[in-house]
Amino acid sequence: MNKKYIFLLFLFFTGFTHLAAQENNIATGNFSVLNWIILAVFLIGTTVFGELVKGKDKGLDGFFKGGNNLPWWAVSLALIATTTSVSTFIAVPAFVFSPDGDLTYLQMTFGFALGSILMIFVLLKEYYQEGIYSPYDFIQNRLGVKTSQLSRTFFMGGATLSQAVRLLGTALVLSVITGQSTIVCIFIITVFAVVWSYIGGITTVVWTAAVQFAIFIFGALFALFFAIGDIPGGLSEMLTIADTKAKLVLIDLSLDPHKTYTLWVGILGCTFFQFGANAVDQVVTQCALSCKSLKEARKAVGFSALGLIITWVMAIVGIALVAFYDINPLSQNVASSIATEPDRIFPYYVVNQLPDGVSGVIIAAMFAAGISTLTSALAALSQTSVMGVGGFIFPKLKTMPEQKVVNISKYTIVVWGAILGLLAYMFSFSQGGGLLALGFKVPGYVYGTLVGIAFLALMRKGSFPAILIGSLLAVAAIAWMHNEGISFFWWFPVGAIVVMATAILHEFVFKKKEI
Template sequence: MLIGAIETHFTGWDWAVVAFYMVFTTWIGHVMSGKAATVKDFFLGGRSMPWWAVSGSMIATEISALTFIGVPGGVYAAQGDWTYLQWGIGSIIARFIVGYWLVPLYYAREIYSPYDFMGNRLGEPVRKLVTLLFSLGAILGQSVRVLVTAVILYAVTGWSMTWCIVAIGVFALAWTLMGGMRTVIWTDVIQFGVFLLGGVLALSWLVSHLGWDEIVAVNRGFTTPEGVAVDKMRIFDFTLPWENSLLNYTFWVGVIAMPFQNLAAFGTDQLNAQRMFCCGSQHEARKAMLWSSVAIATTLLMLAVGSGLFAWYQIKGLTPDEAAKFAEDPNNVFPVWIVTVLPPGLTGLILAGAFAAAISSLDSVLAALSQTTLSAVLGREKVEAEEGSARMVKLSRWTVVIWAIFLTSFAVWMAASRKDAEDKNLIDLAFGMVAYTYGPLLGILLAAILQGRRSFIGIVIGVVLSMALVAWVRPELPRLLEALQISPEALVQSRPQIAFPWFYPINAILTLACSMLPIGRIERDTDS
C-alpha cells in the first residue's frame, strides 16, 4: 500500500458502485412504496407492512452507520473493549416488555403515535408537550447519526464536513418524499442486508489474512504506552455503581439503566414506534418487535470487526496518513481500512451501504417528525378527518422539507462544535444526547398507563428538572457557556459524578413522581 492521501484510494470504480447503488435503492424503494394517497398511507404504510420487513427496518434504524462505524472505532481506541455488548441485555428485556405490554395498549385504538395515546389519556397539553420532547430528542440524537456518515464521507473523499452532511440530507429528503413510510421501510430492509454483508465480508477478510487466533492473541495481550494491560475482548464488567459511578459499560448499567432507555426508545420514540403502527395487527407488531432483538448479533459482528482492525494495524503498522486520521478521530479506522485495503468496487459497495443506511435513518426521523408535528399543530382529529385529501398529503410533504432543512443545519452546527471535543466516542455521544428527553418521555408514558390522578403542572416540573439534571452532567451546557464567553468553572466543579445512562431511570421516576403532585389535576381518559 502506497503512502499518500487516503482519498486517492477511493477510485472511479468505487464512485460508480456508489452511484449505481443509490440509484438502484431509490428505484426499489419507489417500486415497493406504491402511491401515498392518504396520510395513513404516507405515515403508516397503510398499516399493511409485513412484520419481517418492519422488524428489519427496526434493526436497520437501530444499527445504522453509528454501529457500523462507532463500534469498531470504540474497540480500536486505546481503552476500548467489548463491554458495550452488555447494553444488549437491557435492549432485549425492553423489547419483550414493549411487545407484551405496550403493543396491546397501542393497538386498542387506531392511533398514529405514542403521543396520541398519552394525549388521549392525559389531555391535549400533554400531547403537545411529548411531541415537543420527541422533536428535541430526534434533533439531538439523529444529528449524531448524520454526523457519523459525514465522518465516512470525509474520510474517503476529503470533502468538507458541511458538504458531506448536506449531501446526506438531500438524499434523505428525496427518499422520504418519494413514498412515506413504505419507502422508508423497504429501503431500510435493503440497507440492513448490505450492512450485514459488509460486516461479514470485512470480518472474513481480516480472519483470512490474520487468523482468528492471532486476532484474539493481539487483543487479549495488549499493553498501552503507559504500561496498562487491556483485554480488548472483555465483555463483562461487574463494577458496582458506588465503586465507580462514571462507567458507562457495566453489567449493572446493562440490566438496570438500559431497559429504561430501550423502553423509551421503542415505546415512546416515534422513530421506532412508528414502525410498529405499520403492521396490520398487534400480533404482527409484537413479532416485529421481538424478532428485532437479533440486532445484538450485528453488534457482536461489528465488535469482532473492531478487534480485527486493531490486530491488523498492530501487525501491519500505520502509514503517516493513517496515523494522522486515527489520531484525529478513532472512528476513521473502519472507513479508512475499507478504502485502503479492500479491492475497488467492493469498497464502493460497503461504503454505499453505510451512506444509504444513514440516509434511511434520517428519512425515518423526518417521517416521524412530520407526523407528530402535524398531529400537534393541527390536532389529531383534523388530520384524521382530512387524511385522504390532497391538501393534507401536500402539507405532510412540506413539513418533511422544513424538518429536513432544520435537522441538516443542526448537524452542520454539531460538526463544527465537535472539532475541539476530547471524547470522540460516537456511541456515547448519540446515547448521551437522547438522555435529555428519554427519561421524561418514559415517565409521562408511565403516568398515562398507571392508575392514579395526574398533574400537568407536575409533569412540566418533572420534565424541567430532568433536563436540568442532564444538562448539569453533560458537556453541552459548559460548551455553550464558553461560546457565550461565560466561565463554566463553577458549574463543572459542582456537577455530580455519575454516568449518563443512570439518568434514564432517574428521570423517568422523577417525572412520574412529579406527575402525582396535587396541583393542576388532569381529568384522565382511561378508555384510550
Template sequence: MNEIADNFTRVDWVVVFGYMLLTTWIGHMMRGQQATIKDFFLGGKSLPWMAVSGSIIATEISALTFIGVPGMVYALQGDWTYLQWGIGSIVARIIVGYYLVPIYYEREIFSPYDFMGHRLGEGVKKLVTVLFSLGSILGQSVRVLVTAIILKTVTGLDMTTCILIIGAFAVGWTLMGGMRTVIWTDVMQFGVFIIGGVISFLWLWSAVGWGNVIDINRSVFVEGVAIDKMRVLDFATDPAVSFTFWVAIIAMPFQNVAAFGTDQLNAQRIFCCGSAGDAKKAIVWSSVSQLITLLMLAVGSGLFAWYTVNEPTAAESALFLEDASNVFPVWIVSELPTGLKGLIVAGAFAAAVSSLDSILAALSQTSLSAFYGQKYMEDHGHDRRMVTKSRGIVFVWAILLSGMSIMLSWNYYSDEGDRSLIGLAFRMVSYTYGPVLAILLLALFSKKVPWSFQGILLGTILSVALSAYMQDDIYNLFGALGFDELATIKENRPKWSFAWFYPITTILTFGTACLVGWILPREDAYDMRNE
C-alpha cells in the same frame, strides 16, 4: 486526507451512484399509493412483520453501529463490554411487544403520543411531541455525523458540505414514498450491512490469523497495566463508567423501553403492521440485532490486530489520532478491493439517508398530529392537502436537523475527552427519554396515581436541566463558541455516566408529576378506556 480519498477510485464511485439509483428506483416501485395520511405515514398498515422487523434493526444498527462500534473497540481503552447492554435491550423489546403493543392497537392511532394525549390531554401530547422533536434532532444528528465522517474520508470534502449532501438525499427519499419506501429501503441497507460486516470480519481475522487476533487483543498494556480488549463483563460500581453489568440490567431497560415504546422513529414502524400480533413479532424478533453488534465488535478487534501487525501510514495515523471512528472507513477505502469498497460505502451512506428519512417522516407526522389534533387527522386523512402539508414539514425539519448536525460536529471535535460516537448517540437522547417514558407510565396508570400537567411540566424541566448540568455537551458547545467561563463548573461536577440519567429522570419526572398532582387539584384527563 487526499491520500486516503485517492484510494477511492472512479469504479467505486460508479458503484456508489449505481447503488443509490437502484435503491431509489426500488423505493419508488415499492411506495404504493399515498392517497391518505395513513398511506404516507403507516404504509397503509399492511406491511409484513418480517420487513418491519428488518427495518427496526436497520434503523437501530445503521452507520452508527457499523462505524462507531469498531472505532470504540479500536480505541486504546476499548473492549467488548458494550455487548452487555444487549441484556437490557432484549428485556425492553419483550416488554414493548407483550405489554405496550396490544394497548397501542386498541384503537386507530398514529403514534404513542396520540395514546398519551387520549389519556392525559392535548397539552401533554404537545409536550411529548416537543420532547420527541428535541430528542430526535439531538439523536439523529449523530447518525448524520457518522455518515459525514465516511463521506469526508472518501471525498476529502469538509464536514459541513458532507452533512448538507446527506440532508438533500434524505429529503428526496422521504418525499418520494413515505413509510413504505422507508421500510423497504431499510431492508436493502440491512442486507448490505450484513454482507459488508461479514466480509470485513472474515478478511481481517483470516489475514492476521484467528489466534493472532485473539492474542493481540488480550495482551495489550497501557501504562504497564494489562487490558483485555475482548472482555465482555464488567461489574464495576463506579457510576462514571457506562458499560457495566449494572447499567445493562438497571438503566438500559429504561432506555430501550423509551426507544422502542415511545420514540416515534421505532414506534411508527410497529404501527405499520396489520395486527398487534404481527407488531409483537416484529419488535421481539428485532432482538437479533445483538448478533450484528457482536459481529461489529469482532470487526473492531480485527482492526486493532490489523494495525498492530500492519503499521498505518502517517496520514492514517493522523486520522486515527483525531478520532478512532475513522479507523473502519479508512481500512475499507485503503484495503478492500475496488468495487467492494464502493458497495460498502454506498450501503453505509444509503443506510444513513434511510435513517434520516425515517425521522423526517416521524417528525412530520407528530408535528401534524400535535397541531391539528388526532380527531382532525382521522376525519381528514383522505385529504390530499394533508399529504402536501406533511411534505412541506419534512423540508423544514430537514433544515433544522442538518443545522443541528453541523453544530454537533463543532461540539464533537471540541471534546478533549474520549470521542465515542456510540456514547455520543446515547448521551444525546438521555436528555428527553426519561421524561417521555415517565409520561407514558403516567398515561398507563392515569387512574391509579395523582398527576397534573403542571407537575409533568415541572418534572420535565427539572430532568432536562439536571441532564444538561451533569453532562459535557452544553459545556463543549459553549466552549466551541468561545465561552470558556463554564469550564470551572464542568470540572467541579460529580462524575456520573449519562446511562444513569434514563432511570433518574424517569423517576424524577414521574415523582414530581405525582407530588404536584397530589397537592394541586386538576380536571380528569380523557381516558380512552371509557370509550
C-alpha cells in the same frame, strides 16, 4: 416523484463525484472509478426502488402508517436498520480500537434486548387497540392535550439532536472516502434522505430500509471475514494481540456510576433507553405501528432484537482492526488523523484494504443505511409536527382534505431535512468522546422523561402541572448528572422515576387535602 427528479438526482450525484475527485486525503487513494459507479448505481437504484414500492393509498393512513399493510419481517428489518445504522457500523469498532477501548460496550446489548421485550408486553397492545398514529396520541387520549403537546415537544427536541448525530456519522464515512469537507457530505446525504422520505412516506422508508439492511449485514460479515483473514495466524493471533492490549475485557461489575459501560448500566440504564426508543420515540414506533395486526407488530419488534448480533460482529471487527494495525502500523499522518476523529478507522480500513469493487459495495451499504435511518426520522418528525403540533396550533388542518395535509407533510420533510443538516454540521465541531457516546447523550435529556410520561398514561395518573414540574425537575437532575460525569445511561431511568414520582406524589397530596 417521477423519472425527471430521479434523473436530476443522478446529475447531482455525478457532479458531486467529479468535484470529490478534485481533492485528496488519507483515504481517497483506493476508491476507484468502479467504486464510484457502484455507489452511484446503488443510491439511484434505491431511489427508483422507493418509487416502485410506494403505497397506493394516498391518504394520511397510507403516508404515515402504510395503510397497516406492511409485512412484519420487512418492518423488523427496518427497525434493525433504524436503531443500529451507521452509528453502530463505524462507532463500535472505533470504540474498541481507541486506546482505552475494549468489549465492555457489549454489556449494553443485554439491556437493549430487555427493552424490546418490555415494549412488546407493556405498550404495544395499548397502541394497537386505540388505533393511533403515534405514542403522543396515546398520551393525549389518557392525559390530555397539554401533556401530549409537552411530549411532542420533548420528542422533537431529542430526535433532532440524536438524528443529527447519526447524519454526522454517515457524513464521516463519505468524508473519509472523498476527501470532501463534512458540510458537503452532509448536504448530499440530506438530499437523498429527503427524496426517499418524500416519495412515499413510511412505506418507502420501511422497504428501502429493509433492502439496505440485507446489504448492510453482508458488509459487516464480509469485513469481519476479510479482517481476520488479513492477519497472519488468523483468529488465534488476533485474540493474542488483543489480549496483550487488554481489549478482551467483557464484563465490568463496578458500582461506580461514573463508569460508562458496566453490567448494571447495561441491565438497568440500557433497558430504559431501549424501551424509550421503541415505545415513545416516533422514529421507531411509527414503523411498529405500520404492521397488519398486533400479533405481527409483536413479531416485528421481537425479531428486531436479533439486530444486536450486528453490534457483536462490529465489536469483533474492532478487535481485528487492533490486531491488523498492530502488525501493520498506521503512518504518522494517518494515526494523527484517526486520533482526532476515531470514527474514521473502519471506513479507512474498508477503502484501503478491501478489494476494489467490494469496498464500494460495503461503503455504499453503510452510506445507504445511514440515509435509511434519517428517512425514518424525517417521516416521524413530519407526522409529529403536522398532525400533532400543527393540528393544535392550526385547527384548520383537521378539516382539510387528506391529500392536502399529505402535501404539507411532504414540504415539512424538506424543512426538517435542512434543520438536521445544520445541526449535524454544528456537531462536527464537538465530537468529544466519539459518536458512540454523543449518540446516546443527546437524547438523554428527553427519553427518560418521555418514558415516565408514557407509564403515567398507562396508569391514567398525573395532571399536566405536576407532569410539567416533574419534567423540569428531571431535566435539572439529568443536567446535574451530566455535570458530575455520571454515565449517560443512568439518565434515562432517573428521568422516568423523577417524572413519575412527582406526578404520583402531587396526586396523593392533592387527594389527601380534599379528604
